[in-house]
Amino acid sequence: MGLWSQAPAFDEDRVMRGDLRCPTLVRRVMRLSGRSPVFQFALSGLLATLVIGVIAVAITRSTGTKEAIRDAKRVTRLAGEGIVAPAVDEKVLAGDPAAIAHLDDIVMKSVLRDGVVRVKLWRQDGTIVYADEQRLIGKRFPQSEEDRAAFRASEVDAEVSDLSAPENRYERSYDKLLEVYLPIRSTNGVPLRFEVYQKFSSVSAGGRRLWLAFAPALVGGLLLLQLVNLPLAGSLARRLRQGQHEREALLRRALDASETERRVIAADLHDGVVQDLVGVSFALAAQGDRLHSNGDAGAGTALREGAARTRDSVRALRTLLVDIYPPSLHRSGLAAALGDLATTSTSRGLLTTVDVPDDDVHLGATVEQLLFRCAQEALRNALKHAGAAMAVIAIQQDGDRVVLEVSDDGAGFDVGGLAAREADAHFGLAMLSDMVAEVGGSLHVTSRPGHGTQVRMEVPR
Numbered sequence: 001m002g003l004w005s006q007a008p009a010f011d012e013d014r015v016m017r018g019d020l021r022c023p024t025l026v027r028r029v030m031r032l033s034g035r036s037p038v039f040q041f042a043l044s045g046l047l048a049t050l051v052i053g054v055i056a057v058a059i060t061r062s063t064g065t066k067e068a069i070r071d072a073k074r075v076t077r078l079a080g081e082g083i084v085a086p087a088v089d090e091k092v093l094a095g096d097p098a099a100i101a102h103l104d105d106i107v108m109k110s111v112l113r114d115g116v117v118r119v120k121l122w123r124q125d126g127t128i129v130y131a132d133e134q135r136l137i138g139k140r141f142p143q144s145e146e147d148r149a150a151f152r153a154s155e156v157d158a159e160v161s162d163l164s165a166p167e168n169r170y171e172r173s174y175d176k177l178l179e180v181y182l183p184i185r186s187t188n189g190v191p192l193r194f195e196v197y198q199k200f201s202s203v204s205a206g207g208r209r210l211w212l213a214f215a216p217a218l219v220g221g222l223l224l225l226q227l228v229n230l231p232l233a234g235s236l237a238r239r240l241r242q243g244q245h246e247r248e249a250l251l252r253r254a255l256d257a258s259e260t261e262r263r264v265i266a267a268d269l270h271d272g273v274v275q276d277l278v279g280v281s282f283a284l285a286a287q288g289d290r291l292h293s294n295g296d297a298g299a300g301t302a303l304r305e306g307a308a309r310t311r312d313s314v315r316a317l318r319t320l321l322v323d324i325y326p327p328s329l330h331r332s333g334l335a336a337a338l339g340d341l342a343t344t345s346t347s348r349g350l351l352t353t354v355d356v357p358d359d360d361v362h363l364g365a366t367v368e369q370l371l372f373r374c375a376q377e378a379l380r381n382a383l384k385h386a387g388a389a390m391a392v393i394a395i396q397q398d399g400d401r402v403v404l405e406v407s408d409d410g411a412g413f414d415v416g417g418l419a420a421r422e423a424d425a426h427f428g429l430a431m432l433s434d435m436v437a438e439v440g441g442s443l444h445v446t447s448r449p450g451h452g453t454q455v456r457m458e459v460p461r
Contacts, residue, residue, distance in 0.1 A: 042230055049222040056218050068203045069178065072196075073156040076180040079111045080194035088121065088186040093129060095138060100130060107132055115202030118171055122193040124151055129192065133170045141167045151191050156182040161197060176200040247438055254435075281310035334368045338375060338393055345379045345391065350408075352379065355394040363402060366439065367459055371395070371404045374432055374443070378406035378455040386410025386453060397461075401441075404457040412447045 087106050091099035107119050112132060121130040126143040128136045150157065161179035163172045171177055181195040288303030335356040342352035363371070375393050382388040388410030396403050433443040441459030 042226070042233070045226040045229065049219070049226055052222060053219045060218075065204060068205075069158055072178060072180050072198055072203060073158055075114070076194070076196045077156050077182055079196065080182050080184045083110050084119075084121070084194055085184040085192075086187065088130070088184075088192065090186075090188055093123075093186060093188075093190060095129075100137065103130055104132060111196070115199040116196055117174060117177070117199060118195075118197035120167075120195040120197075122147075122195065124148065124191060124193075128167070136167070136170065139167070141165075147193075150181055150193050151183050153183060156180060160200065171197060174199065178203050277310055277313055281307045284310060334363060334371060334395070337368075337372055338395075341372070341376060341379065342393060345383065348383060350379065350383050350388055350391055352391045352393065355392060357395065357397060363461055367402065367461065370432070370436060370439070370441070370459060371402070371457065374404055374436075374455065374457045375406050377432055378408075378453075382406075382408040382410050382453065386412065388452070398458070400461055401458055402461050405454060407452060407454045409452045412449045412451045412453055414449060415445055415447050 083106060084103070087103050089099065092103055107130075111119055119130075119132050120128055120136065123129055124143075125140065126147075127140045128138065131137055158178055158180045161168060161171065161177040163174070163177065176199075177197045178200050179195060179197055181193055184192050184194045186192060284303045284307035288299075288301070288307060291299045291303060335354070338354045338356065342354045345352040379391055379393075382391050386408055388408035391406065391408040394405045394407075396405075436443045436457060436459060439459055441457065443458075444456045445453065446456070447453040
């Protein structure tokens with residue numbers, strides 16, 4: 001009868017909808033303190049504990065209020081059936097002053113206590129037979145269907161009293177009253193309605209006592225759980241950091257081993273095969289000149305052509321040496337190495353330009369190697385698979401990150417099918433993407449058939 005729309009209650013739906021904004025608060029705090037995983041765990045756990053505590057306290061308080069109202073109903077039934085009903089006889093119903101005074105004495109001593117501020121006794125026609133407020137006795141007020149149904153009910157009912165009603169005009173000084181009522185009978189069998197008006201603050205106090213009794217143990221248990229979990233969180237964080245350091249060390253060793261092997265291969269080629277071929281080209285050219293001057297023009301021309309082809313092979317090998325190991329990357333920096341790469345790519349038929357900032361880009365050796373290998377792999381794919389005629393290598397700085405973009409005007413491809421092609425043409429980019437992710441960077445490929453390809457790498461400096 002409207003009781004729970006007025007009584008304090010915990011809105012569980014509001015929590016489920018997220019109106020408390022706790023996830024947003026957690027994310028903001030974790031962004032502000034996001035350096036220590038253990039601190040993040042402790043802080044988020046504390047916030048979760050507070051939220052759970054608030055929810056539990058609200059539920060407990062609502063449950064306590066319900067229990068207090070049930071107690072009020074039980075006490076009202078005892079008072080109505082055990083104290084008031086035996087004292088209501090024909091004289092009380094007839095309005096005999098002595099009988100009213102006797103009943104009033106009983107009510108004052110035994111009923112008006114523990115927050116009860118008003119007692120009323122009604123006839124079915126809406127006449128107040130008795131009230132501790134003497135001015136109400138004998139007054140008649142209109143009865144609603146709900147009021148008449150209360151005479152036929154067998155249970156005690158309760159609701160927040162409507163203090164604006166005419167029969168409650170002497171109770172308007174109170175802030176909020178709980179109205180508890182039940183049907184009783186006089187000693188001569190006349191049906192009556194017994195009403196008790198109790199301060200709602202006394203009802204709420206019962207609920208408050210209940211949640212105050214349980215709240216410390218509940219919140220304390222949650223905090224103890226967090227304290228127990230903190231060492232575990234610290235151990236897990238240390239393991240994660242150790243694993244990350246090991247992966248970074250493995251990546252550095254892999255890159256170092258790759259560079260060392262490339263340097264050894266490049267040195268062997270430069271000091272061995274390339275030098276031998278240079279010597280062969282000189283010898284062939286000299287022998288061809290000698291035969292040509294001795295009148296053997298055919299043999300001289302053949303030897304000269306052999307010398308020219310040998311020199312072409314030497315140039316091809318030297319170009320390959322730049323691919324295998326760019327000496328300018330460590331000697332002159334990334335810009336010089338990309339310039340050499342562009343020159344090599346242009347000599348193979350792909351006109352390549354380089355756009356690097358005028359100011360020096362100070363990068364670590366690992367980052368320089370990743371950027372160079374990305375540009376190299378992108379140009380290799382543009383030459384081998386895209387049939388591109390032009391390409392651009394661009395470097396730019398974005399705060400504490402550096403961005404490399406390699407664009408070409410080739411045939412392009414469907415990026416959605418890139419994963420299926422990793423075992424073929426794009427395995428190099430897939431492997432490079434894993435290496436970039438290990439250092440906290442990202443690698444994205446953008447392409448459409450007939451619209452060229454753009455490879456974008458972004459890594460921390």
